[in-house]
Amino acid sequence: KQEVTQIPAALSVPEGENLVLNCSFTDSAIYNLQWFRQDPGKGLTSLLLIQSSQREQTSGRLNASLDKSSGRSTLYIAASQPGDSATYLCAVFDSNAGNMLTFGGGTRLMVKP
Amino acid sequence: GAVVSQHPSRVICKSGTSVKIECRSLDFQATTMFWYRQFPKKSLMLMATSNEGSKATYEQGVEKDKFLINHASLTLSTLTVTSAHPEDSSFYICSAPSGQTRLFFGSGTQLSVL
Numbered sequence: 001k002q003e004v005t006q007i008p009a010a011l012s013v014p015e016g017e018n019l020v021l022n023c024s025f026t027d028s029a030i031y032n033l034q035w036f037r038q039d040p041g042k043g044l045t046s047l048l049l050i051q052s053s054q055r056e057q058t059s060g061r062l063n064a065s066l067d068k069s070s071g072r073s074t075l076y077i078a079a080s081q082p083g084d085s086a087t088y089l090c091a092v093f094d095s096n097a098g099n100m101l102t103f104g105g106g107t108r109l110m111v112k113p
Numbered sequence: 114g115a116v117v118s119q120h121p122s123r124v125i126c127k128s129g130t131s132v133k134i135e136c137r138s139l140d141f142q143a144t145t146m147f148w149y150r151q152f153p154k155k156s157l158m159l160m161a162t163s164n165e166g167s168k169a170t171y172e173q174g175v176e177k178d179k180f181l182i183n184h185a186s187l188t189l190s191t192l193t194v195t196s197a198h199p200e201d202s203s204f205y206i207c208s209a210p211s212g213q214t215r216l217f218f219g220s221g222t223q224l225s226v227l
Contacts, residue, residue: 101216
């Protein structure tokens with residue numbers, strides 16, 4: 001059974017800092033991996049999707065990498081802003097589990113002005 | 114991109130009443146939809162997989178009689194929380210796959226049971 005772990009669970013940084021969020025998964029037979037953002041009381045916003053054959057994806061200040069063999073992904077946020085404060089979730093789409101995502105526990109990010 | 118509409122966004126009800134939450138795929142058909150529950154500061158927990166035209170598949174520990182799921186059409190799935198109690202208060206969110214690899218999420222429903 002796939003297990004997804006995110007470290008750290010919470011992170012507080014001053015504005016402007018570059019930061020890295022980590023995600024690890026136990027079963028490397030994934031179809032893709034997605035990073036989501038969730039604001040309090042809101043639904044999920046998809047940030048980046050990395051296919052299993054890809055190594056990284058970039059969108060603006062965000063860069064996500066994927067190392068399938070080691071079961072790891074990182075989300076890099078450059079020049080953080082207070083508006084980046086949210087919970088970031090990674091989720092893997094298993095090849096053998098139909099159309100289902102397995103979520104990590106999330107990282108709560110606070111960017112202080 | 115595909116859009117999933119979830120309604121209502123917030124509901125407050127008295128203990129013992131039933132609450133229905135709707136999840137619609139607006140511009141695509143979804144034979145499968147997923148219902149999640151989220152407790153404060155916790156990640157999403159998959160509750161059940163809703164299958165159009167057949168019974169839903171529930172995850173271990175989720176009460177079928179408490180959380181009734183109906184997927185009567187290719188664009189609509191409903192979750193009914195029956196005889197709601199304060200411990201059912203939570204954030205409920207649905208999702209639907211579009212294509213093989215993408216999941217699109219509704220905006221969620223915050224349920225508060227008094």
